[in-house]
Amino acid sequence: MSFSQDFCSLGDTLDLRDELRGIRHCLHRHPEIAFREVKTADLVAQSLESWGYAVTRGLGGTGMVGTLKAGAGSRAVAIRADMDALAIDEETGRAYASVEPGMMHACGHDGHTAMLLGAARQLARTRCFEGTVHLVFQPAEEIGTDSGAKRMIEDGLFDRFPCDAIFGLHNHPGCPAGTFMFRGGPFMAACDTVELTVRGRGGHAARPHLTVDPIVVGAALVGALQTVVSRSVDPMQAAVVTVGAFNAGRAANVIPEEARLKVSVRSFDADVRKLIERRIRALAKAYADAHDASIDVDLLPGYPVLVNTECETQLAMQVARELVGDANVIDGFGPIAGSEDFAYYLQERPGCFLRLGNGEGAAALHNASYDFNDDNLTVGAAYWTRLVERFLATRS
Incomplete structure (x- = not known):
């Protein structure tokens, strides 16, 4: 099997750096907690629509799906980003620090959203795939029970937006920025x-x-x-x-x-x-x-065990190796005792949830001094773009 097109590289998204940083800082300045992500959803929807996506809002409350089709391929893939912030008073001292009392993006969901918007932009302008991509922007990952993922599924996510696999990621303080971490099977508790x-x-x-x-x-x-x-x-x-x-x-x-x-x-x-x-x-x-x-x-009851399927994990890991090289990819990482509601998606469809290093000296998640590493914005955008292109590749 050979692939008939070139796939996204790190250099292909560098021109989006300032735009993505601006989006991320805007989201960081105006955080919204679980099921209140109204302004965040507005920003995401307006961006997607301006790039030619069909946008469906109101799934699981404030969640949405942006859909883009290219070519005649029958396969579909979904990529998910979470949008909610935490009830924490920010202490970063950044110029773009939260202006909302008692709320901040202390887990990097602002970065996750901006990276997926970067991929949305790149996919829309190149359309280097055959099939359908569904970009899932989810509310309320942090809530711990009856979460955004669960509600989006109950609202018919996979019936209305069928896909062959779903992928997601979370940043990981303590590992170098741009490093990708994978584990097949049970990954998060x-x-x-x-x-x-x-x-x-x-x-x-x-x-x-x-x-x-x-x-x-x-x-x-x-x-x-x-x-x-x-x-x-x-x-x-x-x-x-x-x-x-x-x-x-x-x-x-x-x-x-x-x-x-x-x-x-x-x-x-x-x-x-x-x-x-x-x-x-x-x-x-x-x-x-x-x-x-x-x-x-x-x-x-909280979130179930997050179990990555082997085939999709191997593909996701191979895409990372192609993008950033073997030295920046860790296989067999974890398991991680933290929990993640992406597990609900993986009970319904094959897929992989991975980690992306946020910096060795970065503050811990859910800490008032935490901040997402902007160096990851174009890396994440390129990764999601290449993964979609590889999953929906034209085969000859």
């Missing part, structure tokens, strides 16, 4: 939250024998929860159980009526995910019975 309410019998601190102390029960349960992974999960499987909040009482001389714990659970396997839930419920019952207390267990 499922994330669930468990809320435990320990109900005892309050009373005077000097008369503990007349009470059922929920703090003692909760403290014992915190210790027991540390055995869920270490003694119940196969050592060859990765999982995390973290108690992130323990709230009880207000005074030193009062034993309260109840204590509340919040637990974050991360896993990379569906069976392990179920096992951890069972163990938490069993431990809660056992410790409640042992102390004559009661414990309510509320499970708040």
